[in-house]
Amino acid sequence: MYLSESDIKVVFEAIEEGDYDLAAWRAVTTIAAILALRSEMFNKTTSVGNKGTSNTHNSIGKPFDPKGKVVQVGVDPKTLKPTKNLDTLDPIRQKNAVKHAGDKPIIVDRKGNVLDGHHRLNDAIQNGRAVDVQIGY
Structure with a gap:
């Protein structure tokens, strides 16, 4: 159409x-x-993850807004840009990160680059959950 x-x-x-x-x-x-x-x-x-491939996923939440509020709730994790290769993350550390810090926001810069929370981000992507995001520390 x-x-x-x-x-x-x-x-x-x-x-x-x-x-x-x-x-x-x-x-x-x-x-x-x-x-x-x-x-x-x-x-x-829109690009996904480290690979720069086009975004053809179904939206989990709203896209990250670089000009939006400092804390954004219900963000689609695939609209963030990891600064680490998510494929190499330790599954045990990922499980522990979710267990002990699962409700904390993913820390990003204004461009959506992930500064802290890669394990929780990866878990959210794998399980189809939206994340909360905080711009800066």
Whole structure:
């Protein structure tokens, strides 16, 4: 579903004609097209982990917002950028990190680079859970 200028014009035409049901239906389909386009563009520009591959995962939470609040709750862990290779993390240390610090936020910089919490981040990615994020210490 792609959006064109004519898609928006037909909404106004239906309003001018007094056909509000048709205008509402056209508005809804136009909004759906905008949302689909936004989602498609997000998937093309977001990277995952250390590998820089395109992001085609299903969203677990909201994406990390570098211009957002210092503490962000319910962030999709795949929108963060680990500074360590998550594949090499010790599973026992990961389990202990979740057990003893599982509710603490992942510490990142404004660019989303993970400064602390790689084990908990990896656990969240593997188990499909959103994380809380804190920008800076």
